[in-house]
Amino acid sequence: LAIGVIASLALGRRLRRETLGVGPEELAEMARDQGAVLRGLDDGVLAFSSAGVPTLSNSTAEQLLGIAHVEAGTDADRDSDAPSRAEVPEVIRRMMVEAPDHGALRRRVNVGDRILLATAVRVSRDGVSVGGVVTLRDETQVLTMARQLESVTSMARALRTQRHEFANRLHTVFGLVDTGATDEARNYLATILRTGPIATPVEGIEVISEPYLRALLEAKGTTAAEVGVSLSVTPDSLVLGRVNEPEDVTLILGNLIDNAVRAVVTDAMGGMGDDADRTDEVFGRVEVTLLGSGSELHAVVTDTGGGVEDADVESIFDEGVSSADDLDPDHGHGIGLALCRRTARRHGGRVWLLAGHDPVLGGAGFAVHLPDALSDDTDDKER
Missing domain, CATH: 3.30.450.20 (PAS domain)
Incomplete structure (x- = not known):
């Protein structure tokens, strides 16, 4: 009996120690609550x-x-x-x-x-x-929607600027016609038709007729010009048809262009020293090449920034930690490139580093391939 009592006391003490003093009824209730909470x-x-x-x-x-x-x-x-x-x-x-x-x-x-x-x-x-x-x-969906909203907001801001300029030109034409200066109004309209109704800071954008891509480039060109970076479209670009998924396409291209502009500004500011406050000059340039082949969209974004070193090639698309101090501001060592790659993969495409240092511009070059981003020519003709 004495041995049994001692063993019972020792066993009870050990059970209380192992269960942190929680009794059997409490354990059963905790198990039920745990299952309900985890499933909910x-x-x-x-x-x-x-x-x-x-x-x-x-x-x-x-x-x-x-x-x-x-x-x-x-x-x-x-x-x-x-x-x-x-x-x-x-x-x-x-x-x-x-x-x-x-x-x-x-x-x-x-x-x-x-x-x-x-x-x-x-x-x-x-x-x-x-x-x-x-x-x-x-957070993938939330971050994707945030980047899409950022692209749409920048395009809307550029469109508001264009609308203001377009309204001013219409007022000019209306004033000329109202005063009877029809010859001057005709010449003014002819000049607008030759040069384009709305000015854009993007060089070579006339080769792009797709409305979503053109609006995106004009918006990014406006923001790039504000920080002293020139955005241009290469003359060999050609896109036929219409973009099927404008939100995802603009997210990918918008992120790549933003990263390129940021890299150019960062590289230029690093070499300016005390003159880093001057933003009235062009620090560098970003070039975009867009090619459509049936339903496929190919794009290349290159810049004159510092490029990507060989040691960073493997990790350039990795997700960074949440602390802003640990993120590399050049070429999206954060969430931008990770979102681009994920969005492209969802459509069966890919985004990759084409060159750490472009042989012509010297900065990094990123390539995009989206197999089903464009409508077919036949579908475009039917519409």
């Missing part, structure tokens, strides 16, 4: 032990990370089963190791074609560390 969350949840071993994951986390259990079961089984037989990405496990004792560690990470916002938090109970939790949120 839109965010992914990964739990880790104090040793950094994955112990729990919900179905959202498995979907975001591409985790698949060897043994398939019900939804409830998956939500309560530990991903011990699945490969959790190294970047997620490293975040749990680097998480501070107090507060949270947040990073944007690339997992496949997704851009995830990961938050790692250590968990303790009564001063005892019981592991940690990593929550995952898919």
